[in-house]
Amino acid sequence: xxxxxxxxxxxxxxxxxxxxxxxxxxxxxxxxxxxxxxxxxxxxxxxxxxxxxxxxxxxxxxxxxxxxxxxxxxxxxxxxxxxxxxxxxxxxxxxxxxxxxxxxxxxxxxxxxxxxxxxxxxxxxxxxxxxx
Amino acid sequence: xxxxxxxxxxxxxxxxxxxxxxxxxxxxxxxxxxxxxxxxxxxxxxxxxxxxxxxxxxxxxxxxxxxxxxxxxxxxxxxxxxxxxxxxxxxxxxxxxxxxxxxxxxxxxxxxxxxxxxxxxxxxxxxxxxxxxxxxxxxxxxxxxxxxxxxxxxxxxxxxxxxxxxxxxxxxxxxxxxxxxxxxxxxxxxxxxxxxxxxxxxxxxxxxxxxxxxxxxxxxxxxxxxxxxxxxxxxxxxxxxxxxxxxxxxxxxxxxxxxxxxxxxxxxxxxxxxxxxxxxxxxxxxxxxxxxxxxxxxxxx
Numbered sequence: 037x038x039x040x041x042x043x044x045x046x047x048x049x050x051x052x053x054x055x056x057x058x059x060x061x062x063x064x065x066x067x068x069x070x071x072x073x074x075x076x077x078x079x080x081x082x083x084x085x086x087x088x089x090x091x092x093x094x095x096x097x098x099x100x101x102x103x104x105x106x107x108x109x110x111x112x113x114x115x116x117x118x119x120x121x122x123x124x125x126x127x128x129x130x131x132x133x134x135x136x137x138x139x140x141x142x143x144x145x146x147x148x149x150x151x152x153x154x155x156x157x158x159x160x161x162x163x164x165x166x167x168x
Numbered sequence: 169x170x171x172x173x174x175x176x177x178x179x180x181x182x183x184x185x186x187x188x189x190x191x192x193x194x195x196x197x198x199x200x201x202x203x204x205x206x207x208x209x210x211x212x213x214x215x216x217x218x219x220x221x222x223x224x225x226x227x228x229x230x231x232x233x234x235x236x237x238x239x240x241x242x243x244x245x246x247x248x249x250x251x252x253x254x255x256x257x258x259x260x261x262x263x264x265x266x267x268x269x270x271x272x273x274x275x276x277x278x279x280x281x282x283x284x285x286x287x288x289x290x291x292x293x294x295x296x297x298x299x300x301x302x303x304x305x306x307x308x309x310x311x312x313x314x315x316x317x318x319x320x321x322x323x324x325x326x327x328x329x330x331x332x333x334x335x336x337x338x339x340x341x342x343x344x345x346x347x348x349x350x351x352x353x354x355x356x357x358x359x360x361x362x363x364x365x366x367x368x369x370x371x372x373x374x375x376x377x378x379x380x381x382x383x384x385x386x387x388x389x390x391x392x393x394x395x396x397x398x399x400x401x402x403x404x405x406x407x408x409x410x411x412x413x414x415x416x417x418x419x420x421x422x423x424x425x426x427x428x429x430x431x432x433x434x435x436x437x438x439x440x441x442x443x444x445x446x447x448x449x450x451x452x453x454x455x456x457x458x459x460x461x462x463x464x465x466x467x468x469x
Binding site: 043046047051053055057058059062063064065080083084113116117118121122143145 | 183190202289363401404410457
């Protein structure tokens with residue numbers, strides 16, 4: 037057998053084995069956010085961040101958090117067993133249907149985020165203010 | 169001596185060590201794995217090997233183009249290999265430093281830093297489109313122009329890459345002081361992969377940490393500030409294609425939006441995060457803000 041083909045087969049077999057063992061040992065993470073988690077993630081990502089107001093989606097996977105220092109609004113969402121954050125600024129697309137608020141971002145790896153919030157209308161108004 | 173590809177030979181060891189680390193982490197809790205993150209890292213490594221082989225001719229072609237201008241023609245000997253290895257490691261340091269400070273190079277290198285985890289699979293999360301990071305070729309030139317054979321340069325660089333595999337782990341704490349003083353270790357490289365403000369743009373070394381100590385980029389890992397891994401503005405996807413291209417897509421968008429040749433040049437050659445209106449963060453602005461915040465905190469205390 038050609039050496040390069042053998043090398044390829046070893047790599048493919050190795051990847052399959054490593055993924056299977058990782059799955060068996062650690063499973064698929066499904067963490068939930070709390071208000072405190074979202075604020076903590078932002079405090080890590082943004083020096084001096086202090087949470088003022090937080091809105092946690094009912095699925096506990098996405099949150100909007102306002103920075104007490106400058107009024108900026110941030111998005112925090114669960115990805116795997118980590119949290120990804122984004123500052124929301126002008127240009128974010130908004131669509132609301134009752135309690136469901138959809139954000140459309142100009143972000144290659146995060147095009148859309150959905151939140152199910154009791155005060156979705158308030159946050160929509162706030163975010164429209166940012167976009168203006 | 170005859171050259172061989174150290175990376176190819178090391179692949180079975182990589183597989184065994186990743187599995188061993190998973191078991192170690194599972195039973196000791198020293199480290200973190202997540203299956204989608206690990207799968208992405210492994211697929212990035214696989215894709216990098218395939219695409220790298222396809223485009224290897226660009227690097228070889230460039231080296232052959234400048235080879236006739238070499239100052240000497242150095243033959244194979246142990247002494248030459250050792251000197252070539254040390255010089256290649258210094259070359260790696262400067263290439264790596266530039267890859268964090270020049271957006272064009274960062275567009276490619278960012279892939280390696282895009283995991284929020286730090287384990288042996290992260291070492292395999294390698295970029296796919298290095299061929300687009302053309303200024304990277306310039307870092308190859310000095311060794312070729314000194315006169316080292318291309319096969320020797322490839323060989324020592326392979327050894328360098330194999331060395332760097334095992335330092336991507338949280339499972340090893342620290343080595344004795346003399347080792348930490350000279351060699352790149354898991355502790356030093358955790359700092360390099362961290363996004364904590366104090367750790368940004370530090371520890372670019374491949375094998376010998378002495379380059380960072382010499383050129384002022386060394387930062388010690390602090391017990392009081394555990395590294396948090398990833399990039400400033402972590403990516404929100406496990407899709408390998410998106411991971412491999414996100415830096416390039418972002419750069420292309422900025423270049424298209426440039427309103428002058430100066431803006432175009434600064435988007436391309438300025439630091440990651442540079443923007444005409446200063447609305448985005450570079451590592452320098454993050455560190456400055458962090459220093460201000462720390463100063464204000466200590467005044468308040």
